Amino acid sequence: MGRIAILDRIEHEHEHENRDAEYEKKQHRSESHVLLQRNPAMVMPASRESFQGGVFHASIPGGRSGATLSIARGELIADTISEPSLRFSIPLNQCQIDLGGASNRMVFCRTKEGDLTIFCEEKNFAKELDFQSGGMLAGPLKQLKKGLAADANRFRFWLTLSAVACALLLFVGYFGVLWTAKIAIRALPVSVDEKIGTMAFSGMEMGRKLEANHPASRLVQEIVDKLKPHASIPELKFKVTVVEDKDINAFALPGGQIVVFTGLIKEAKSAEQIAGVLAHEMSHATLRHGIERVSQSLGIVAAIQIMVGDVGGLVALGAQVAQTSILTSYSRAAETEADLEGARMLNAAKIDPKAMADFFEMLKEKMGDLPDAMAWISTHPQHETRVQSIQNHQKKLPVVQYEPLQLDLKAAQDAL
Numbered sequence: 001m002g003r004i005a006i007l008d009r010i011e012h013e014h015e016h017e018n019r020d021a022e023y024e025k026k027q028h029r030s031e032s033h034v035l036l037q038r039n040p041a042m043v044m045p046a047s048r049e050s051f052q053g054g055v056f057h058a059s060i061p062g063g064r065s066g067a068t069l070s071i072a073r074g075e076l077i078a079d080t081i082s083e084p085s086l087r088f089s090i091p092l093n094q095c096q097i098d099l100g101g102a103s104n105r106m107v108f109c110r111t112k113e114g115d116l117t118i119f120c121e122e123k124n125f126a127k128e129l130d131f132q133s134g135g136m137l138a139g140p141l142k143q144l145k146k147g148l149a150a151d152a153n154r155f156r157f158w159l160t161l162s163a164v165a166c167a168l169l170l171f172v173g174y175f176g177v178l179w180t181a182k183i184a185i186r187a188l189p190v191s192v193d194e195k196i197g198t199m200a201f202s203g204m205e206m207g208r209k210l211e212a213n214h215p216a217s218r219l220v221q222e223i224v225d226k227l228k229p230h231a232s233i234p235e236l237k238f239k240v241t242v243v244e245d246k247d248i249n250a251f252a253l254p255g256g257q258i259v260v261f262t263g264l265i266k267e268a269k270s271a272e273q274i275a276g277v278l279a280h281e282m283s284h285a286t287l288r289h290g291i292e293r294v295s296q297s298l299g300i301v302a303a304i305q306i307m308v309g310d311v312g313g314l315v316a317l318g319a320q321v322a323q324t325s326i327l328t329s330y331s332r333a334a335e336t337e338a339d340l341e342g343a344r345m346l347n348a349a350k351i352d353p354k355a356m357a358d359f360f361e362m363l364k365e366k367m368g369d370l371p372d373a374m375a376w377i378s379t380h381p382q383h384e385t386r387v388q389s390i391q392n393h394q395k396k397l398p399v400v401q402y403e404p405l406q407l408d409l410k411a412a413q414d415a416l
């Protein structure tokens, strides 16, 4: 059975050769081979691979057909997928290589006359063609490779460009949102500051709060009342609380909540020095440093909350931030701002701003004795430059007749 099959094939191959010769004669084409193949299963492609491609030829109904390509015995062979299958071939040494299709990936092999074209878009086709042609087609194929490399480069270029553009967009978007958040937070009414301050205050662990009628509380309240009319945000409700604590400390929460430690009142040399600290802390509130700090810490979260109108959520988160970060420190720029605005308020209230600078000097001297109790100075560093900047600023302020505070500091200190 096997033997018969082989013989049959040999016979068929002879038949092909004969037909081939006949066809050539008929067509007067020596360069290209076009042969009719009735039984393609009998043809054994000699190339290691076959490729899916196509053929253009006038003899094909419609002028073109898909084909299975192979390379054998120095020829590019195409067996059309049409029924009946037609076989076309072009000797490799007569192949006119052209590139085409989208991004030049398609390889066209044409006869010199251009009447027969076999084409393929498969990746390894050019490689196989190059290999089988023994370098004959190296030149045109090299061009193809170059084209592909250029494509890859172009692709890489656009990929890089898109990546850069995306990164840039993200960058701009992120900072744009942050910038918007900063403006949006600034645009929020101070009642939001007050809510954050009140919530932060109620959640903070502090020493015993002195009664409002305690001499120390009354002294501090009277100073605040004297400074209040000169605050840059008149509607801000300052609320001052004196807390039992040996630390020399005072701080302001957003919205005008101010906490003064008994340690600070005890160590102050004059009511004016306390006024200096209070003016500084009140300025943090009027300059809205607290809520600015909140927006810095919450960043994008704050922006999103404002955008979706979730002020309640912002207040809750802001209170947390206020409790933790505001007590540690503001930025140096914020501190300078509070110093200068404080000096302005003191000057307007006819209190010598020098008292604020004096307080810094006093703390500096005390540093050696009470390093642990220097909470305020630790969050307010750079006192030499600050004293200097307060003094310089004072020269620019309107000249006023300073009036000493008619307050009994001694009595307040004795009551502690």
Ligand SMILES: [Zn+2]
Binding pocket: 280, 281, 284, 330, 335, 338, 380
């Ligand atoms: Zn400060």
